[in-house]
Amino acid sequence: MRRIYLDHSATTPVHPRVAVVAMNYMMNDYGNSSSVHAPGRKAAEAMDEARARVAEFVGAEPREIIFTSGATEADNLAILGVAHAAGDRGNHIITTAVEHHAVLHTCDALEKEGFRITRLPVDAEGRVDPSAVEDAIDDDTILVSVMLANNEVGTLQPVAEIAEIARARGVTVHTDAVQVAGQLPVDLAELGVDLASFSGHKMYAPKGVGFLYVRRGTRLKAQMFGGHHERWLRAGTENVPGIVALGEACVLAQEEIDYVTAHLTSLRDRLIAGLEERIPDVFVNGHRTERLPGNVNVCIPGVEGEAMLLHLDMKGIAASSGSACTSGSLEASHVLLAMGIKHEIAHGSLRLTLGRDNTAAEIDYVLETLPPIVENLRAMSAWKPGDEMPFED
Amino acid sequence: MRRIYLDHSATTPVHPRVAVVAMNYMMNDYGNSSSVHAPGRKAAEAMDEARARVAEFVGAEPREIIFTSGATEADNLAILGVAHAAGDRGNHIITTAVEHHAVLHTCDALEKEGFRITRLPVDAEGRVDPSAVEDAIDDDTILVSVMLANNEVGTLQPVAEIAEIARARGVTVHTDAVQVAGQLPVDLAELGVDLASFSGHKMYAPKGVGFLYVRRGTRLKAQMFGGHHERWLRAGTENVPGIVALGEACVLAQEEIDYVTAHLTSLRDRLIAGLEERIPDVFVNGHRTERLPGNVNVCIPGVEGEAMLLHLDMKGIAASSGSACTSGSLEASHVLLAMGIKHEIAHGSLRLTLGRDNTAAEIDYVLETLPPIVENLRAMSAWKPGDEMPFED
């Protein structure tokens, strides 16, 4: 069966060039970078080079890159690290209602410790208003955390504007930049943030590695204790194969970025246009233009997300749904709800996220395959778009 | 040049059979285990199987295995997790002076939070006295953390006895079992501990993955927040290639354990005997018999560790020294000092840690190579063993 992977926001395949690098550092150059001997020094040098490559890719200095096990850890380190380093300087954190759970649940944990959390609302397209950040800042504010692009609906946030506002008030700024890496160029110095989280497995590097950008001078407390690794900010034997592979993935991403941005954008627009043409009542979630090139997210009223996914899967198409129906939680997407979408509609979201290897022919196959699935599920549904809801909230 | 790797306690090469598994889950079966579609389900199933394999290897239930980024994180999760879950039940933690920094520095961090830490001394062979644990327990004690085997000197601790004492008093018991895995059989149910840390890269699996055993019913607070992964105890997209590779490494280790234990023991004893025969004034650190099969650790008075390592390295031999001279810290090994060894002697320690692929011929090469290096360095030294120390403390 034809297999079409359209879930690149969940994870990406490791690029062969990147996997070969990882393999080498697992089997041949497997030294521990803290060791004095040749295998150890080789690992240390490879890691230094990877750090330089990663830094170059995001417009930072090598010493500003702290490798972690992924973006969940990077988000946690940024938020807990700033909070726990704040001391008497304040206990108020501003974030948005549409952040990834790695940010939101970390803020929840801090709230239980006594921190005050402001979760800013978003508009119907998922954007936060920079002036709302300005209004929310008070003398106790120590951190603003706003994602660069939303992982569900692809909306880009005005992070540069927000960073300017916050930093003018002396407030540290963090952004979860996970989804942008490899899709759009990133220049952190220009963006003006103090902290930014990235994940390897969203950009054709392996799972289990990511990094936190920490602008020189940012006050941050380590959250994991042990060895002297990563300038004492993150203990633990470094994942050398993962880190070196991530360095390679950054080089690759940088080489290809113009092509990839254009390629994803064209596939995205083809897919959106096709869905709008072929599926009655479908509508696009998120901002039309301030949007990740690789993100298509729609609601299809009258159909539940998981049911669509299962049918698509049987046709070889791997997609996802905001409903995260099987992911432990059965709740509708907090992102779609924050954008003002009703529960029953939010349960019918479909996310198709594109990657560098997808083709126009694959998009066309999706456009042929999906409409009959929707028709079939709608025919079976206990309610129809346009009808009054026959079930009680 | 001949290359002989004798630093397996620092890290091991990934076994080819294990690396192939990792490679497959990077490039082919790269799904996110939370996804509904076929690639996601395949990842989830592979992870379930890996969890079962890991559990079987250590004598636990699959649900008692929490995957982490390594043993540093596992140690942190165990110690911070128990401490932060303790609430009013107490604030006293007992550990030993010879733990890995992942335990000691985590305890230091808790001390700053207001916890009371008892660091038990060890005898000249590096062993802690179980009755000292008994005496140290009071009404506030919430945790005893004692490693199963020391990573520097290889001494095995009487953890089963300690666990029995602590658990009889209602105190949770953690053991850092990192160094034992793959060298000696482990049966956690029999050992009687509540928590145990392991690291992939010490047992022929990749860096960047490890696990914490959490006995059913143990009170533990998550330290990283985000998704619903690992029964809410450890958020973050799972490192599927690393985890599945770790599962494979556990199967391999289990298959080979009898052979490996015997093989390492015989190489170890050959090496120790040869060193004692050929190097004047050398002595073995750690317990003679209650010792890891793969650990040789000696002090060579009159010689500094790093100088030895560099010379050995030039002869193709990768070894390490307690002095950790280049590892950020220039201090003598806290383990050797805790065993009552003088600073100048502790700076002259040499650790040779064996792996499954080492051979007797390699040991003999070391035994030929090391003595002239020692002689040469001693001739250059500013003091000699037996002389009065001509420098002031």
Next chain:
Amino acid sequence: MYTDKVMEHFTSPKNVGELENADGEGRVGNPVCGDMMAMQIKVEDGVITDVKFRTFGCGAAIATSSIVTEMAKGMTLEEAEAITNEDVAEALGGLPTNKMHCSNLAADALHNAIEDYRRKAAGEDGEQ
């Protein structure tokens, strides 16, 4: 994650649709949880002679709806009332644990339909 039996009922659900002149109708679920089922029955001499359903929901919701209609058809009302959500899950070879609560409501829908039938029947009786 789903058994073959679940997938079979999900992909080829039985008894989808609406009955003309249903004798009883039940609804369970709500927009928040994301699973909503409507079930209709036809009853003759205390026996369920026909059942149809419409469901908005995930794989488990559709599969449980389908199988419960097959189970109920030909049963007496009392037999049908004795079907539990657990029975339904079991008939499907099991369901993922996180689906046991929200999405496994088909037996409830059937019971609601029977209750509706009894209420109406009582009303009709009353009118006679």
Next chain:
Amino acid sequence: MYTDKVMEHFTSPKNVGELENADGEGRVGNPVCGDMMAMQIKVEDGVITDVKFRTFGCGAAIATSSIVTEMAKGMTLEEAEAITNEDVAEALGGLPTNKMHCSNLAADALHNAIEDYRRKAAGEDGEQ
């Protein structure tokens, strides 16, 4: 981690050993830090004509000891006193940052030896 120059001096250190009838002797370091150097000089007409060292220590300690003896030989006492630990590190093409403090003491050892020479010389002068 070490430059080629460091490794050269570490593997083939110059001027190892002891002088007969040294004119001055210096010692730096201690057992705790793990680097200990003893340096001896021979002085004629205010010029260092010979230097020897013995060092217990890491690669950097041995290499700095060796190169400082090469640098000092033939220098006037004043020139030799002007050598700093930083000069030594620079002559080796640099040292790892964590080695700059503890292991880079060779210039200090040399200065101690000169001081010892001057003290002795003053004593001898006094006796004349």
